[in-house]
Each structure stands twice: as C-alpha cells, then as structure tokens.
Amino acid sequence: MCKYNQITICPFDLGDWKWRDALQNALKEIFDIEVSYTVEEPIPAYSYSGNREQFAGEPFLEKLFTLRNDPKEIMLGITKEDLYAPGLNFIFGLASPAGICVISLKRLDNRFWGLPKNDELYFKRMLTEAVHEIGHVLGLPHCPDPHCVMHFSNSLADTDEKGYRFCAKCEKKAKESVCR
Numbered sequence: 168m169c170k171y172n173q174i175t176i177c178p179f180d181l182g183d184w185k186w187r188d189a190l191q192n193a194l195k196e197i198f199d200i201e202v203s204y205t206v207e208e209p210i211p212a213y214s215y216s217g218n219r220e221q222f223a224g225e226p227f228l229e230k231l232f233t234l235r236n237d238p239k240e241i242m243l244g245i246t247k248e249d250l251y252a253p254g255l256n257f258i259f260g261l262a263s264p265a266g267i268c269v270i271s272l273k274r275l276d277n278r279f280w281g282l283p284k285n286d287e288l289y290f291k292r293m294l295t296e297a298v299h300e301i302g303h304v305l306g307l308p309h310c311p312d313p314h315c316v317m318h319f320s321n322s323l324a325d326t327d328e329k330g331y332r333f334c335a336k337c338e339k340k341a342k343e344s345v346c347r
C-alpha cells in the first residue's frame with residue numbers, strides 16, 4: 168500500500184545554496200512525486216555537542232516532525248554540519264519510519280578529506296545519501312547489492328561505489344510505498 172505522496176526538503180542554515188534546483192529535480196525524477204522546499208530553518212541549538220564538536224542527528228528529526236503538515240509527506244532535512252548518533256563517530260544521515268530523515272553534507276565534500284573540490288562528485292554523493300535515507304523512510308532495509316543505493320555505507324568509498332540508483336528489488340518496494 169502506498170504511504171507517501173510528496174517530499175519536502177528543509178534546508179538547515181544552508182544560505183545561498185547552489186544545489187537547490189538540481190536536488191529537487193533529481194528527487195522528483197527518481198521517486199516520481201512532488202518535491203518542494205520549506206523556508207530555511209536554524210540548526211536546532213540543543214543538537215550541538217561541545218565535546219564532540221558535532222551535532223546530534225535526533226534533534227533535527229524532532230524539528231522536522233514539527234514542520235510536517237501531512238502524514239503523506241516525507242521530510243528531508245539537509246545540513247552542512249557534521250552529524251553523529253550515540254555510539255557512532257559520525258553519520259551520513261538518519262531516518263525515522265515516521266516519515267522524516269536528515270542528511271549531512273559535511274563529509275561528502277572532498278575538501279573535508281584534504282582533496283580538491285569536485286562538484287560533480289559532491290552532488291552525486293548528496294543525491295545518493297538523500298535517496299538512501301528516503302529509502303529507509305519508505306521502509307527499505309539495507310541491501311546486500313553493493314551497487315544499490317540501499318547498500319550500507321561505512322565510508323565515502325562505499326557511497327561512491329553504490330551510486331544513487333535502486334536495484335530492481337528495492338526499486339519495486341520503493342515504488343509501492345509512493346502514491347501517485
């Protein structure tokens with residue numbers, strides 16, 4: 168049974184962000200549903216951990232939950248800050264079955280790793296992480312196929328290897344959860 172009919176992207180403090188239209192169009196094409204933006208939101212202040220110099224992912228989800236207007240809406244938060252979850256050094260993203268997810272762009276940028284800037288790679292990674300977390304929202308677990316977007320990423324090398332496309336099995340499951 169289908170559960171969701173739209174994706175709403177929430178930019179957390181992204182400012183003048185050049186990927187806005189590209190991400191919207193790519194997600195629209197992949198999931199074949201409406202994709203829109205909320206207004207810019209501030210980073211949830213209580214998410215910051217001074218010890219870790221990172222931001223907890225959970226408060227972003229809580230904020231997104233309050234911004235959600237419709238149970239058929241998937242909320243995707245985007246931040247440039249580095250995210251973590253308890254017990255993990257960092258996370259690329261986080262999803263809840265309640266229709267909400269968030270991704271961090273921090274480690275998707277080559278410059279984080281002391282490498283030269285690469286816009287094409289950066290956007291591909293952003294799309295891969297966004298599709299992966301939305302896939303979790305749609306109820307998909309991790310997939311053993313290393314070229315499927317639902318494969319687990321331990322590192323950026325895994326993210327680059329898998330890419331942003333679903334394998335046939337996951338694609339079928341994802342499409343069933345989207346209402347048209």
Ligand SMILES: [Zn+2]
Binds near residue numbers: 303309
């Ligand atoms: Zn995952």
Ligand SMILES: [Zn+2]
Binds near residue numbers: 318335
């Ligand atoms: Zn798969």
